[in-house]
Amino acid sequence: MYFMDAVRLLMRRWYVALIGLVLIAGGATYAATSVPTQYQASGEMLFLLPPASTGPTTPSNPYINLVPGLTTTASLIATEAMTKDVSAELVKRGFTSEYSVALVPATGPLLTISTTDTDPHKAVKMRDEVMQWLRDRLDKRQKAVSVPASQFIYTEDTNVGKGPEVLPGNKIRAMAGVGGAGMILTLLAAFVLDRLLSRRRKVADLKLASVEDGDEDGKQSAPTRKNGTAAKSATPAKTRLPAKARGRANGRPNVNGTQNANGRPAANGSQNGKPTEAANPTEHGENARVKSTRRGT
Numbered sequence: 694m695y696f697m698d699a700v701r702l703l704m705r706r707w708y709v710a711l712i713g714l715v716l717i718a719g720g721a722t723y724a725a726t727s728v729p730t731q732y733q734a735s736g737e738m739l740f741l742l743p744p745a746s747t748g749p750t751t752p753s754n755p756y757i758n759l760v761p762g763l764t765t766t767a768s769l770i771a772t773e774a775m776t777k778d779v780s781a782e783l784v785k786r787g788f789t790s791e792y793s794v795a796l797v798p799a800t801g802p803l804l805t806i807s808t809t810d811t812d813p814h815k816a817v818k819m820r821d822e823v824m825q826w827l828r829d830r831l832d833k834r835q836k837a838v839s840v841p842a843s844q845f846i847y848t849e850d851t852n853v854g855k856g857p858e859v860l861p862g863n864k865i866r867a868m869a870g871v872g873g874a875g876m877i878l879t880l881l882a883a884f885v886l887d888r889l890l891s892r893r894r895k896v897a898d899l900k901l902a903s904v905e906d907g908d909e910d911g912k913q914s915a916p917t918r919k920n921g922t923a924a925k926s927a928t929p930a931k932t933r934l935p936a937k938a939r940g941r942a943n944g945r946p947n948v949n950g951t952q953n954a955n956g957r958p959a960a961n962g963s964q965n966g967k968p969t970e971a972a973n974p975t976e977h978g979e980n981a982r983v984k985s986t987r988r989g990t
Contacts, residue, residue, distance in 0.1 A: 699880055706883040713879025717872055724867035731860040732813040734820040736853035738827060740767045740802035745843045763802035766846060770830055771796050771804050774823065783822065790819035794827070813857040824850065 703710040740763045744752040773779065774794040783792075790810035797803040804827065808819035828848055835845055 702883050702887060703880070706887055709883040709886060710879060713875060713882070717875035717879070720871040720875060721868045724871050725864050728864050728867045729811040731809050731811060731863050732816045732857035733807055733809045733860050734813075734816040734854065734857040735805065735807040736820055736824055737797070737851045738767075738804045738806065738824060738848045739851055740764075740804075740831075740846055740848055742846060743843060749843075759801045763846065764796070766831070766834075767802040767804055768796050770827055770834070773830065774827060779826070783819075783826070786822070788815075788819050788822050790815050792819055792823050794823065809860065816857045820853075824853075 741755040742758055742760070742763065744755055746755075746758060747753040771794045790808045790812075792806065792808040794804060794806050797805050806820055806823050806827070808816050808823065810816040810819065831846060831848060840846075
């Protein structure tokens with residue numbers, strides 16, 4: 694389905710699109726109010742060498758004297774801070790907010806620290822605790838190898854905000870998810886409803902067409918007069934036969950003794966339309982005498 698097909702479908706089923714938009718608006722509002730607001734507290738730490746690191750008689754600017762060793766040290770401390778052991782240690786102390794420590798690329802020995810929490814005060818406390826842990830760990834590492842005071846690395850905090858910042862990302866993602874899912878479901882509902890209604894319309898049209906065809910066939914088989922009344926059938930009506938003819942037709946004996954329809958002789962003894970000899974014995978004797986007289990002559 695192309696974009697214009699989807700637009701035409703939503704325009705054709707506009708009521709489904711309207712219901713979908715109302716539900717999407719309600720879902721987005723609920724997501725905006727129910728998803729908790731995230732707060733972020735951040736800060737940066739720069740690793741520096743003392744000015745006397747270049748000699749007591751030739752002090753240097755610590756911001757210029759950014760030797761590669763400082764970057765390496767900052768990277769080691771940041772990696773250790775992100776281990777599970779350190780995270781578990783902070784949780785035992787009561788700091789449960791999420792945090793991250795990373796080396797800022799292409800800037801030298803600069804670490805960025807950020808913490809997030811739904812409670813703004815917890816986010817700030819977590820940031821301060823992580824930064825303090827980084828200082829303590831740096832001092833511990835240097836004391837473990839007896840670094841001289843003139844080469845002892847220290848940190849400087851920069852870009853540390855007094856309060857946290859609001860992160861609207863979670864709310865925006867939740868609202869975008871509700872909107873996207875709502876649009877897909879609305880389009881799917883409109884598509885399914887359109888198919889069902891189209892199929893139902895086709896079935897109704899087929900039924901109506903069959904009924905109309907039946908009416909046309911009935912009109913053609915029964916012609917009408919000019920005034921609209923039905924004309925009489927052209928088939929001639931059956932003529933009622935007389936009693937004698939009905940007797941011959943149904944195979945019953947007739948009064949005059951002719952042959953029945955089934956070929957049997959009638960009651961008077963005639964067969965095939967020719968009279969038979971009389972059943973009376975007197976007439977039969979007279980006929981015999983006449984015949985003998987004719988023979989004698």
